[in-house]
Amino acid sequence: MIAEAFADAGVEGFVHAREIGVGGREFCHGADDRVVLASVFKIAVAVAFADEVAAGRLDASERTRVTSRYRIGGIGTAGCADDVEMSWRDLASFMMTMSDNAATDVLFHRVGQAAVDAVLTKAGLERTRILGCCEDLFASVVADLGTEDVEGALTDPDLVPKLSIVDPERTTSSTPREITTLLDAIWTDRAAAPQACEEVREVMSRQVWPHRLSSGFPSEVRVAAKTGTLPTVRNEAGVVTYPDGRSYAVAVFTRSSSPDLRDPAADAVIGRAGRLAVDHLRRTP
Numbered sequence: 001m002i003a004e005a006f007a008d009a010g011v012e013g014f015v016h017a018r019e020i021g022v023g024g025r026e027f028c029h030g031a032d033d034r035v036v037l038a039s040v041f042k043i044a045v046a047v048a049f050a051d052e053v054a055a056g057r058l059d060a061s062e063r064t065r066v067t068s069r070y071r072i073g074g075i076g077t078a079g080c081a082d083d084v085e086m087s088w089r090d091l092a093s094f095m096m097t098m099s100d101n102a103a104t105d106v107l108f109h110r111v112g113q114a115a116v117d118a119v120l121t122k123a124g125l126e127r128t129r130i131l132g133c134c135e136d137l138f139a140s141v142v143a144d145l146g147t148e149d150v151e152g153a154l155t156d157p158d159l160v161p162k163l164s165i166v167d168p169e170r171t172t173s174s175t176p177r178e179i180t181t182l183l184d185a186i187w188t189d190r191a192a193a194p195q196a197c198e199e200v201r202e203v204m205s206r207q208v209w210p211h212r213l214s215s216g217f218p219s220e221v222r223v224a225a226k227t228g229t230l231p232t233v234r235n236e237a238g239v240v241t242y243p244d245g246r247s248y249a250v251a252v253f254t255r256s257s258s259p260d261l262r263d264p265a266a267d268a269v270i271g272r273a274g275r276l277a278v279d280h281l282r283r284t285p
Helices: 002-009 038-054 088-097 101-111 113-122 134-145 176-187 194-204 264-283
Strands: 011-019 026-029 063-066 084-087 222-230 233-241 247-256
Touching: 002 011, 002 264, 011 176, 011 264, 026 176, 026 264, 038 088, 038 101, 038 113, 038 176, 038 194, 038 222, 038 233, 063 088, 063 101, 084 088, 088 101, 088 194, 101 113, 101 134, 113 176, 176 194, 176 233, 176 247, 194 222, 194 233, 233 264, 247 264
Parallel strands: none
Antiparallel strands: 011 026, 011 247, 063 084, 222 233, 233 247
């Protein structure tokens, strides 16, 4: 059924799901294929930030300035016309709830690549690599095209397939299985200090986007998740918790031949695939 769902949506799909804290129970569909993370990488940044705060190395209430250096487009502080001053805590919230790219980069530069890599190592993610932050991803587009005028290229069906940002061998990438491994570690307080894991769970539960993973589940099911979007790439990874208390980590990654900015079928199939995966787990004895 899940292969048909992806085919009907006109995308290639990759899925892994597991029940939180329950070893051996999983759903796989291309679960070990390398996939482009896009903004799903921000989960690891959030863990690194929260762990720095829990260790007392960073004051979450301290304020910092988001300057024009980080204004690379998008929403939140990334789309502001003027410099913005916010606390580190609020920047982390903007990063996770609305996928603010500028907030992400300011946080990334504060905690550092080594701290983010340490999150991956602690969770045992051997096939996950995070190559810098959002400005690094966009810099790779400029390098690929040889020009800073990239806006039109990001919707050009001939140019997009040639870009590093959509090639999992040349950009920030992982596998669906490794992303649910990270989520399981966050939800069982093994990814970082328990206080840090709780902070990440809470901020992920406030994501504002309802059109992907959440669309597959009824309102009584709690969803805490993070989207990821690039030309031809639509993803979401998160944890769904049912009223009976059982929780499931779900990672759904899709790849399309179309770079259209709007693709409702591709968005919706993420919820459909996530629901099929979780239904399978709930039926498994």
